[in-house]
Amino acid sequence: MVLDDYFKGNKKGFDTRVLATDISDRVMNAAKQGLYPYERMNKLDPKWIQRYFTKTGDDEYQVKPAIRNEVIFKKFNLMEPIKFKRKFHVIFCRNVMIYFDGQTRAALTNRYYDYLVPGGYLFIGMSESLVNSQTKLEYIKPSIYMRPR
């Protein structure tokens, strides 16, 4: 939605797709449906709700196909080596590394570094942080790191 709003429908020449991963089938299936109760959406600009969602129930909205079709869903275990074809401009890994021990977190952060383009960003959860001495990523501000250019 942010990308669509930014490009105003003129995305020609840009790959604006999002790769969405999780280890759980249940979580992946829920994400694919793109269904949200209204209470999860009340911070969204009403214009966006109108533009990007269809009302599907008393208190339920679904993300329109034009946006859902921009998302590629893939089951993936973050413990495994990353083997995607292309590097990423932005990686969001929020509230996931909290489950991993320090060594696993450092190894995963290194893999993220390798899979970011120079100047690409890693966003982590608001309550998370990386250990500076264990990563080549540059701290930008709380929760945001960048692969140096």
Ligand SMILES: C[S@@+](CC[C@H](N)C(=O)[O-])C[C@H]1O[C@@H](n2cnc3c(N)ncnc32)[C@H](O)[C@@H]1O
């Ligand atoms: C607390 S939720 C966070 C979800 C979302 N990122 C957010 O911030 O709302 C943690 C998610 O990590 C997933 N997860 C846990 N271990 C994982 C692993 N090894 N590989 C991939 N996903 C994992 C869980 O299935 C769950 O959906």
